[in-house]
Amino acid sequence: MSLIDLSKQVALGVDIGGTNTKFGIVNHRGEVLDKGNLRTDAYDKVEDFIDALYEDAYPLMEKHGSEKHFDGIGVGAPNANYYKGTIELAPNLPWKGVIPFAELMTAKFNLPCTVTNDANAAALGEMLFGAARGMKDFIMITLGTGVGSGIIANGNLIYGHDGFAGELGHTIVKPGGRKHWSTGSEGSLEAYASATGITITAKKMRAEFPESMLNQYPEDEINSKTVYECAMKEDPIALEVFRYTGQKLGEALANFVMFSSPQAILLFGGVIKAGDFILKPAKLHMERNLLPIFRNKVKLVFSELNEADAAILGASALVWEK
Amino acid sequence: MSLIDLSKQVALGVDIGGTNTKFGIVNHRGEVLDKGNLRTDAYDKVEDFIDALYEDAYPLMEKHGSEKHFDGIGVGAPNANYYKGTIELAPNLPWKGVIPFAELMTAKFNLPCTVTNDANAAALGEMLFGAARGMKDFIMITLGTGVGSGIIANGNLIYGHDGFAGELGHTIVKPGGRKHWSTGSEGSLEAYASATGITITAKKMRAEFPESMLNQYPEDEINSKTVYECAMKEDPIALEVFRYTGQKLGEALANFVMFSSPQAILLFGGVIKAGDFILKPAKLHMERNLLPIFRNKVKLVFSELNEADAAILGASALVWEK
Numbered sequence: 001m002s003l004i005d006l007s008k009q010v011a012l013g014v015d016i017g018g019t020n021t022k023f024g025i026v027n028h029r030g031e032v033l034d035k036g037n038l039r040t041d042a043y044d045k046v047e048d049f050i051d052a053l054y055e056d057a058y059p060l061m062e063k064h065g066s067e068k069h070f071d072g073i074g075v076g077a078p079n080a081n082y083y084k085g086t087i088e089l090a091p092n093l094p095w096k097g098v099i100p101f102a103e104l105m106t107a108k109f110n111l112p113c114t115v116t117n118d119a120n121a122a123a124l125g126e127m128l129f130g131a132a133r134g135m136k137d138f139i140m141i142t143l144g145t146g147v148g149s150g151i152i153a154n155g156n157l158i159y160g161h162d163g164f165a166g167e168l169g170h171t172i173v174k175p176g177g178r179k180h181w182s183t184g185s186e187g188s189l190e191a192y193a194s195a196t197g198i199t200i201t202a203k204k205m206r207a208e209f210p211e212s213m214l215n216q217y218p219e220d221e222i223n224s225k226t227v228y229e230c231a232m233k234e235d236p237i238a239l240e241v242f243r244y245t246g247q248k249l250g251e252a253l254a255n256f257v258m259f260s261s262p263q264a265i266l267l268f269g270g271v272i273k274a275g276d277f278i279l280k281p282a283k284l285h286m287e288r289n290l291l292p293i294f295r296n297k298v299k300l301v302f303s304e305l306n307e308a309d310a311a312i313l314g315a316s317a318l319v320w321e322k
Numbered sequence: 323m324s325l326i327d328l329s330k331q332v333a334l335g336v337d338i339g340g341t342n343t344k345f346g347i348v349n350h351r352g353e354v355l356d357k358g359n360l361r362t363d364a365y366d367k368v369e370d371f372i373d374a375l376y377e378d379a380y381p382l383m384e385k386h387g388s389e390k391h392f393d394g395i396g397v398g399a400p401n402a403n404y405y406k407g408t409i410e411l412a413p414n415l416p417w418k419g420v421i422p423f424a425e426l427m428t429a430k431f432n433l434p435c436t437v438t439n440d441a442n443a444a445a446l447g448e449m450l451f452g453a454a455r456g457m458k459d460f461i462m463i464t465l466g467t468g469v470g471s472g473i474i475a476n477g478n479l480i481y482g483h484d485g486f487a488g489e490l491g492h493t494i495v496k497p498g499g500r501k502h503w504s505t506g507s508e509g510s511l512e513a514y515a516s517a518t519g520i521t522i523t524a525k526k527m528r529a530e531f532p533e534s535m536l537n538q539y540p541e542d543e544i545n546s547k548t549v550y551e552c553a554m555k556e557d558p559i560a561l562e563v564f565r566y567t568g569q570k571l572g573e574a575l576a577n578f579v580m581f582s583s584p585q586a587i588l589l590f591g592g593v594i595k596a597g598d599f600i601l602k603p604a605k606l607h608m609e610r611n612l613l614p615i616f617r618n619k620v621k622l623v624f625s626e627l628n629e630a631d632a633a634i635l636g637a638s639a640l641v642w643e644k
Binding site: 079088089135137153154156158159160161162163164166167168170171172173174175183185254255258259260261263289291292297 | 458
């Protein structure tokens with residue numbers, strides 16, 4: 001062991017999404033040395049998926065050193081449980097029930113494996129390699145198809161007693177509000193601030209305002225991208241879609257700040273391409289809902305990580321955070 | 323130092339409220355050996371208050387050993403900052419601005435002094451001496467004139483980057499809802515679930531329902547105590563006041579659970595005298611707003627600490643938590 005040159009140690013980072021899985025070999029400086037991907041939804045059995053991942057990843061791993069250079073495998077996945085190493089009842093993955101994922105990975109790769117949910121992994125990635133370097137208290141919010149979160153307090157991820165802490169996308173921002181398409185809850189942050197939520201808002205608003213540019217698109221092309229195109233052309237309805245989204249996000253952020261008083265909130269994911277259209281109202285409504293002692297203190301910033309690599313970096317950070 | 327018998331070590335715990343200050347000598351087992359109190363609001367200058375506290379407390383301290391038996395002083399106070407040792411802009415205290423309270427105490431008592439907000443102190447008291455012994459993740463909610471909170475995650479209090487974390491009473495449970503009498507925010511938990519909030523709800527509801535027993539009291543006697551009396555006599559309006567309060571509390575608790583996934587939520591303070599009238603709807607509305615993975619896992623319990631001593635115990639716990 002004493003002969004190992006730490007600067008040559010690497011980790012395998014794996015990011016499992018509902019459709020695609022990305023993986024990469026990452027070194028201590030947060031450089032992705034090599035990467036690949038495979039379809040998640042092509043494997044009905046988790047064992048087949050892990051076999052396929054091994055087939056794809058092992059040649060890359062051999063290229064970057066033998067087993068002794070690998071400190072471990074970090075996996076970010078929806079509904080992953082850090083304490084138990086499981087993926088549990090994930091609605092968007094093909095594998096049902098409670099999957100002992102870390103155990104299966106270790107059996108196949110002969111390396112220690114740690115799992116956590118994808119947003120927690122993203123938060124670790126930001127802390128080790130991104131915009132949150134040196135911060136001990138921050139919250140990461142991922143705004144994609146859904147809304148995820150990872151919370152760092154006192155320099156550590158908050159896992160909670162059962163490993164499931166940090167489901168901020170499912171907190172209720174408007175009691176009795178919009179029904180969530182999958183959970184059935186009413187008025188959750190995800191129902192408004194995810195890409196899916198933005199699409200719902202846009203469809204509703206364009207129906208109310210026939211003059212909106214948004215009505216030039218067929219129904220199935222209404223999404224955060226087309227809303228952005230119309231907002232760039234100053235369509236007031238498209239602008240209002242983002243403003244409303246930003247307001248709901250900002251109201252939620254104020255509550256999060258009064259919980260853990262973070263130094264910064266980092267935003268990440270496809271939705272942030274809307275930039276100031278969402279960020280400005282989010283900031284405004286966050287500040288106006290804060291107690292005075294919290295005002296003008298919390299940085300609201302976009303992730304600095306390359307979106308293509310962030311999930312892999314975050315997953316690999318799990319290996320070194322332990 | 324090596325001659326000191328740890329079992330004889332004690333701490334001075336001080337709980338500063340807007341009207342009264344309580345203090346006590348506490349040992350390692352959480353026994354209050356001696357206690358006293360003085361008026362907070364009788365001293366316009368904080369230096370005079372500390373002098374008076376010293377006059378009252380020092381004789382008791384001498385009785386329980388010399389300075390060498392005292393590990394330190396712990397102070398719970400509104401708007402107290404753990405990192406800076408200050409009390410800052412506390413609306414309910416007579417001393418304005420930013421008070422270097424720990425420094426002033428150390429200068430007078432010649433002992434190290436740690437401060438934190440009263441609800442954080444209560445959470446530490448529960449962890450060291452009360453219902454949360456052995457728990458590493460729980461949330462303490464104090465339901466009194468106001469609503470305070472202390473959050474323990476990974477076995478530590480969450481202070482946030484600036485020492486002000488855990489202001490859950492000021493999180494918004496109903497956007498655009500009831501205006502807070504002091505902060506001006508709209509729809510905060512405190513506006514509904516504090517004793518003050520219950521009084522507002524009761525006055526509003528009795529005006530709507532002339533047949534309510536609550537109308538037998540003069541306006542200035544409507545408070546959580548008289549609502550309780552009417553609820554015990556099965557007045558449906560009084561029962562509805564508590565049910566509504568419990569609902570708002572439960573909705574807020576669901577959001578807190580999805581933040582830090584605590585093993586338990588501990589409730590403390592005058593309002594919990596309403597017992598099941600509030601607890602049952604709180605539990606119901608917490609559960610129905612939770613994602614399935616969190617359901618039926620979180621214990622919702624009342625504090626086990628003697629209310630008269632809890633604040634002193636909590637403050638003293640600060641000394642040993644460090």
